[in-house]
Amino acid sequence: MKYLSRPWLPVVFAALSLLAHAQAQAEDFRIGFVNTDxxxxxxxxxxxxxxxxxxxxxxxxxxxxxxxxxxxxxSERFEREALTLSESQRAQRQKQLVDTERDFQRKRREFQEDLNSRKNEELQQVLERANRVVKQVAEQEKYDVILQEAVYINPKHDITDKVIKALNASK
Structure with missing residues (x-):
């Protein structure tokens, strides 16, 4: 059996030293998670x-x-009375229903668009404020990384409660 020759010995020691240093650095690395929902x-x-x-x-x-x-x-009234109406009355009422339906759909669509737009504006303000608080918590508690989305996170890294408390306390 052949033993390691002496030129390899410093390389092995250097690799072991780097590994030990990396492990020490990993222990100092702090990561946190914030659930924005x-x-x-x-x-x-x-x-x-x-x-x-x-x-x-x-x-x-x-x-x-x-x-x-x-x-x-x-619409229900028209359905009930349609057979008793003259052709012109039926056509007129049907046109009124179609116009009213179109107006209703337009108003509902405009309402939804306006609501979504305002909701996005308000949520953006909340998110900006929350991000400032997250940054403050990260700096105060010396976190290296704060994630906002993850497939899985160990609950011990979840700092959402701290952020919500800080956010509620700030004005």
Missing amino acids: RIFREANTAKAAQAKLEQEFSRREKDIAELGNTLKAA
Whole structure:
């Protein structure tokens, strides 16, 4: 059996030294995870944004629901009375129903687009504020990396509760 020759001995020691150094560095490496969905559900700023949106859009939503109910009632009434109406009356009522349906669909679509746009604006503000708080927590507690999305995360790395508490405490 042949033993390692002396020229290889320093290389082996250097590799072992690097491995030990890398392991020590890995122990100092701190990683955290933040669940943004929980922040959007649980943080006071997110709840306030949701309440603001509900207040801002509740009247329009109610108006659209009323228009939908009116359209449904008119359609049912037309179905019941269609056989007793003259051809011209039937055509006129049918045209009114089609126009009302088109108006209803347009208003509902515009409402949804406006709501989505405002919701995105509000959530963007919440996210920007949350990101500032995440950065503060990371700096204070000396984290090297904070992830916001992951397929799996060990719960011991989840700092979402800390972020929500800090976010709720800040103004």
